[in-house]
Amino acid sequence: MIRVSLLLVLLPLCAMAPVAHAQSPRLNRCTDAQGQSVYTDRPCDSVGARSRLPQPPPAGNTAPRDTLGARCPRRLSELVDALRNGILSNDVNRLSSLYLWGMVSDAGAQRILGQLESLARRPLVDVVPVYPRQDQDVPPEEDQSAAAQGSDPEPPMARHPVGLRLEQTLPGSVARASTVLGLRRQYGCFWITL
Secondary structure, eight states: OHHHHHHHHHHHHHHHHHHHHHTSOOOEEEEOTTSOEEEESSOGGGGTOEEOOOOOOOOTTOSOOOSOTTSOOOSHHHHHHHHHHHHHTTOHHHHHHTBOOTTOOHHHHHHHHHHHHHHHHSOEEEEEEEOOOOOOOOOOOTTOOTTTTTOOOOOOOOOOOSEEEEEEEOTTSOOEEEEEEEEEEETTEEEEEO
16 A cells, blocks of 8 residues: 555656646757857757757866966957866856056946856856958949049958957846957056956
């Protein structure tokens, strides 16, 4: 009798386990034909994109070691690596060491630290450079070349990023969150700003 009643209690729980697992959708990060990131709960090929998996989060003390030490990031790639490592290891102190704190009040510092702490808690999907918008040039008249209009054609300008966009997911969710950090170069180093 006890076995039968125990079986009757466990049977509904066993039936609910696959349903609970199926209700938590997985967010797939894909790249479309134009190279843009696409986030979907469906397979990438079903939306005409290819799979682009994020780096797996570190387990335990296997977080990437900080190679900068006490010096500041002198190259943008060093800043991106340090930013990624700080987020993957949930280290708000590391993120705060990358921030340009000059001219920030005490109240402003508290607000910024709160924002950095929120960033450190969210799972990281990608760090994407943000470029300045290029103004639309006035198209030349159809029948005239650039030389005929009295101006030499301008060579394309080198584009440098002005910010970094953090693509993250909200903790315990597949909802995407994007945060744009400003980039500053000062004292021979790259810094982030909010």
